[in-house]
Amino acid sequence: MPVSPQSYTRIVYAQPTKGLIDVKTFRAEEVPFDLKPGADEVVVRIDYLSLDPAMRLWINDGDNEFNYTAPVQVGQTMRGIGLATVIEAGENSGFSVGDHVSGTVGVTEYNTVKASTLTKIDLSERSQLLDFIGPLGHPGITAYIGLFDIGQIKAGETLVVSGAAGAVGSLVCQLGKDKGAKVYGTVGSAEKCKYLEEDVGVVKALNYKSPTFREDFVREFGKIDVFFDNVGGEILDFALTRLNMHARVVLCGSISSYTSEAVPFKNFSHVFFHRARVEGFSLIDQGHRFADARAYLAEKVAQGALKSKYHILEGIEEVPMAINMLFRGENNGKLVVKIAHD
Ligand SMILES: NC(=O)c1ccc[n+]([C@@H]2O[C@H](COP(=O)([O-])OP(=O)(O)OC[C@H]3O[C@@H](n4cnc5c(N)ncnc54)[C@H](OP(=O)(O)O)[C@@H]3O)[C@@H](O)[C@H]2O)c1
Known part of the structure; x- marks a missing residue:
């Protein structure tokens, strides 16, 4: 069973940037572990983070025409999609300790997340965990x-x-x-x-x-x-x-x-x-299509008709500068960062 640490690291949006991310755009912060779930929340350990071109858009000003979702504010933990393991579950969350989940978990080693925003991962299909930020994600x-x-x-x-x-x-x-x-x-x-x-x-x-x-x-x-x-x-x-x-x-x-x-x-x-x-x-805008898409994609993965190549980096401190790899074409496959050390 996953256990809570004394402290953990999160990546905070520190300073706006033009163009690519630079060394001052984000800072790593080590904070004491004091996470507790509300009744409809879970505390998760983040296992893998997906690096997405949209992360560059998420730190644009609110007025920016490209920003299709609320921007991350200076001082906030950076938004990030990832795979995580539930380490404590609120009583109405519908999750149990040890469940694998995917969703917007943040660029952090641990987080408290609303259960309704997470998807439970069923590893029973012929798939690996990473596929849930690849062909099944x-x-x-x-x-x-x-x-x-x-x-x-x-x-x-x-x-x-x-x-x-x-x-x-x-x-x-x-x-x-x-x-x-x-x-x-x-x-x-x-x-x-x-x-x-x-x-x-x-x-x-x-x-x-x-x-x-x-x-x-x-x-x-x-x-x-x-x-x-x-x-x-x-x-x-x-x-x-x-x-x-x-x-x-x-x-x-x-x-x-x-x-x-x-x-x-x-x-x-x-x-x-x-x-x-x-x-x-x-x-x-497409939440109503996710179930059909997931069912189709799971069948194709099970048939071996759909494969993904992963470009895996390691360690949460790598995340900020690695976002630039997407804009330089330096990723060979789906760019992910392994966060949890198991
Ligand atoms: N509509 C949606 O809901 C939605 C959801 C997810 C992603 N997206 C979009 O889908 C696209 C692909 O995302 P992804 O996550 O799959 O990233 P990705 O393709 O794995 O990585 C980005 C790739 O873009 C190419 N690239 C970077 N700068 C370029 C440029 N100036 N001109 C041409 N190619 C360039 C690079 O490949 P090369 O080496 O080939 O240049 C780079 O490897 C992005 O535009 C993303 O915003 C949209």
Whole structure:
């Protein structure tokens, strides 16, 4: 059974930043362990934290147009999604000591969390714990809703995914392939192209940093039925010139503009010419779809049709600077930090 320590470390938002996180943006604080659950709360030990591009948005000013959820305030513990173990359960929480849970647990080693915001993890399926911040967690649900509900992908269609080797992107590629689509991806390195073609099984992956990227895109990908966009900016603008009639453009994320100015669009008229649909979505509006998504994804994981690669760092102090890895393309797979030392 997990036991409470004398003290624990949490990462506090210390100072606003422009662009990437710097050494002053966050501070690590060691505090005495005095956590007690209310009746509808649990005290959890955090086991793994998911590092997400949205963490950079969560510390933007409230006025920032990108901030789709309340910003974290200076002095508060940083928000973070993770996997945790219940070490004390309030009487009405519905959880027991030792339960594995996922949810917004904070960038901290221990926390008190409202039970209603947590999901109990059932490890009975053919899955490992980390899958609950991978294909069975928010990246998987994002891929499912974006590709099926918004993208309406069909067998035989051409699917192009940007940010294709990342947590969400690699799952979109696999779900698309499993549906019978012809899947292509764009990524930032030759190594990621190789991973996508050899391990994920896309037809062709292209490095957007190559000087011949645009010609290669036209030659290799042909015209697009569904463009699943994780990155925004110039890649999205160019992809708009390659749409088939009635194409769907799924705006999942726009990581190229989270730490720098967004680029102006030149090609939006192609949406009209091709009677295409462009639709953004956010998981925060999609709670009603989670159960269906989880059931589908669990079946695919059990069949071995959906795999995830994890890039694992260790220690809570690593979290602040590691967020930058997402913006430099330095993560090879879903970026996670192991927190609990067992
Ligand atoms: N809509 C939703 O509800 C929802 C939910 C979760 C995530 N998202 C979004 O989904 C996207 C992917 O998130 P993730 O967690 O799966 O991250 P990820 O893809 O695992 O990591 C981010 C990747 O973005 C790429 N990237 C960074 N800067 C770039 C740039 N300027 N241009 C092109 N590519 C760039 C890098 O890959 P390369 O090496 O290929 O450049 C990097 O590895 C993000 O935009 C995120 O905000 C949306």
